[in-house]
Ligand SMILES: Cc1ncc(C[n+]2csc(CCOP(=O)(O)OP(=O)(O)O)c2C)c(N)n1
């Protein structure tokens with residue numbers, strides 16, 4: 304081919320510099336948390352885990368029914384399958400000092416805090432007696448008294464807000480730690496990384512908790528995440544991460560203890576990735592075309608967190624009958640909560656004007 308006259312002749316390539324022999328600068332020493340041991344629960348503690356997880360399961364089943372009956376409006380995201388995460392983590396917190404914040408899949412976290420199921424069910428059904436006076440509903444539960452800061456519908460927003468809570472704990476020197484939960488989908492949000500940077504820079508007392516239930520709506524984690532080992536997501540901010548079996552409440556509690564030890568020692572934030580699974584759809588209106596029934600059934604059969612504890616209790620000599628009695632007791636608590644909610648009045652119209660602004664105008 305003829306050479307174009309307008310194009311200057313190519314310059315000879317510069318001679319390559321001899322490769323330097325010295326190694327790249329070493330990274331400063333980074334301490335790592337210890338690999339957590341599973342929590343060594345007594346029989347009573349194990350029974351308590353069983354009871355607490357079952358309460359979430361039965362409560363969520365009832366919420367699904369009430370939604371079907373049209374008693375719950377708007378969005379409703381159930382926590383069935385993920386019970387070991389909220390129970391294992393929150394059972395390790397100090398309720399007087401520590402704070403919790405999460406996304407819209409929040410009923411389980413409220414129950415894990417020991418908040419009265421009646422108030423939660425009343426909130427779901429939009430009643431005056433609800434924990435947010437019936438004005439928040441499923442996604443916007445809140446309890447300052449319990450240091451539970453929501454219930455947030457904007458994916459990832461709770462991570463920045465949680466970082467603010469961590470900042471408040473440090474600023475006030477109240478000794479508290481914030482536990483900020485978010486999903487595998489939220490883990491791809493930009494504000495998460497801005498928060499990571501500030502949290503590590505200022506050594507804020509916060510545990511970032513990724514509840515990796517494998518899906519963000521209909522998108523699997525592998526389809527959406529370049530780095531699907533989510534516990535590594537803090538590494539470039541020097542935030543250490545631990546990957547935990549989120550279907551095993553003892554593993555979760557063990558990881559919570561290790562994380563709290565790290566944060567309470569003033570070493571700054573830590574990241575926990577809890578591998579878990581949601582059995583139900585993303586919300587109540589999910590056609591579930593992105594996974595097979597067999598996939599869900601296989602997790603139920605092999606890894607159910609409640610069945611796991613049941614087996615451990617059996618090994619400790621707890622009889623099937625005793626566990627059935629607990630189930631009956633829990634079902635009664637849940638049906639009482641539903642009756643309470645159904646028989647509670649809706650908020651007065653005047654409530655529309657309260658809790659809107661902190662100041663008065
Ligand atoms: C900023 C923002 N983007 C998108 C949505 C819509 N949305 C609601 S939930 C969701 C998926 C989040 O998945 P994940 O973080 O894995 O949480 P999970 O539902 O599995 O608990 C999306 C994209 C939203 N609510 N907010």
Ligand SMILES: [Mg+2]
Nearest residue numbers: 486487518519
């Ligand atoms: Mg998810």
